[in-house]
Amino acid sequence: MYNQQKMRPNIVIVATEVESVRLIFKRHPDIAVEFRAKNQHLRKACMDFLLSLIETMCQSLEELSNEDLVEADVALTYLRDAGFKVDWLEKKLDHVKVKKEKEQFCVARLQEMEDSLLELWKKCSDLDALVEKEEEELSDTRTPLSLDDVV
Template sequence: MVKKTDCSESSDDEQSYSSSSEEWSKSSDDVDEIVKINGFQVLDSQVNQVKAIFEKHPDIASDFNLKNQQLKNAYMGVLLDLIMTLCRSPNELTMDDLHKADRTVLDLTKAGMKLHWLRQKLDEAFLKKERKRAIWARIRELEEQVKKRKLNLSDLESDLKKQKAAALAVETPFDFSDVV
């Protein structure tokens, strides 16, 4: 179900959603091709992503019955943004990002999208983030222990040097001048 149209020919209800999903644009200068996939209109640059979603999860929109094309497009844009958020490096993802993603999945699910697979990935992202936090806490704890033990070792080495010096002093025979 793929149909290509030109953005400049679209009506007010068929506005294109920008790939960065920052805003809807309806400029007659726009000549980005719009492709219709399973009832959603997406930019040509998003076609492969949307096709991949429908290939892996064909029932994703089976309960999604919005009539307003603009709203449908917006939901798809939000879904694509959500997926791209989860694709970011774990170092870039904050807990705030994950909590926002969690609320977005809830909203999309309430709207009728079947996103159990995305919920699972989001839960994995939360677990990874928590594991990372726990690992780094343990690393800091171990670094502190190493630091303390290095100080103890330094103190022991100092004591050892003093004891060796004392042992040498005890083992040193008296000199003639010391005895006389």
């Protein structure tokens, strides 16, 4: 069990989550000041929800989908409505959204560049083949006639 002065007592926290919860309450001691759920199961569900939201936000941008970010917004609204002070989390989520947009822009731009590069490689390959053919023709043209050819 984890007991925090500004949080209602007796929220059951799984041992693996204790450090995460400790860190959250250390950095944001007023997070649950207005949290009023009395039912133990609902209290735990809200804490699980908070921890899951944070875990989601800690995923790599490659793993995070736009749908995940929409659901994260819904989760944030739910936590705020439940009485959690999560302005700090909203700012972090906004930051993650901006990074996701930038990632998507970069991925699209990178794909465009790779497509252009592929096109250039093809042109270079085609031009290289033409150069080779022209060199063969030039070589054939420059070959002196032999006595046999002349007579």
